């Protein structure tokens with residue numbers, strides 16, 4: 080599961096903080112084109128996100144990192160299993176919050192009494208604090224999805240990875256008023272052992288998935304629905320998107336899926352934290 084990540088993490092070690100800061104100054108990558116290759120899949124096959132622009136200026140060094148309040152209490156391995164027993168599904172929605180789409184998804188989830196994990200980007204959280212409030216007040220859970228959605232961050236220095244994770248955490252903390260951030264999901268699954276440990280040290284369990292219908296590619300509503308139904312045999316955690324572009328297909332597919340989950344007797348759970 081993590082062999083490739085360990086190798087890439089080793090490669091990243093030793094690079095200078097100066098490089099990390101330069102790389103961090105990249106423009107915000109488009110999430111709509113970013114793929115979410117599972118950790119088990121070779122990285123580079125499907126990653127299509129815009130690469131950061133080395134040498135860009137204007138980003139201040141990160142603030143001093145505060146130690147984790149619950150250091151050592153969170154498992155740094157990637158979670159995919161449900162915290163509840165029985166016939167469960169764990170919905171996870173990435174790349175928001177988005178002022179157009181996220182409210183529609185929240186309304187839809189409420190209609191079905193369904194729960195989800197919202198993997199939010201730091202800048203999007205900062206721009207939409209009221210949506211973060213809606214998310215947590217409805218009983219959903221927050222997940223740190225980095226600042227720049229750099230799906231190649233696993234190939235970059237640990238300092239850079241740390242900054243991506245903790246800068247986003249700071250933005251989410253401020254936007255949500257300090258509500259718990261349960262998980263960290265690397266963009267495109269670009270985890271390393273070091274980034275998983277950073278997340279865990281700050282109370283966030285690394286979050287993977289079992290089911291990936293590639294809804295961000297807009298393959299058609301019925302295709303998304305069928306892929307989810309077929310891939311659920313692999314496990315309960317479903318990756319879909321409420322941000323990063325036009326999410327009409329994702330929305331319509333989830334609408335059909337929620338009806339189907341209800342008919343099939345699924346219970347909405349969360350990944351083990």
Ligand SMILES: [Zn+2]
Pocket residue numbers: 110113115173174224228266267
């Ligand atoms: Zn994403």
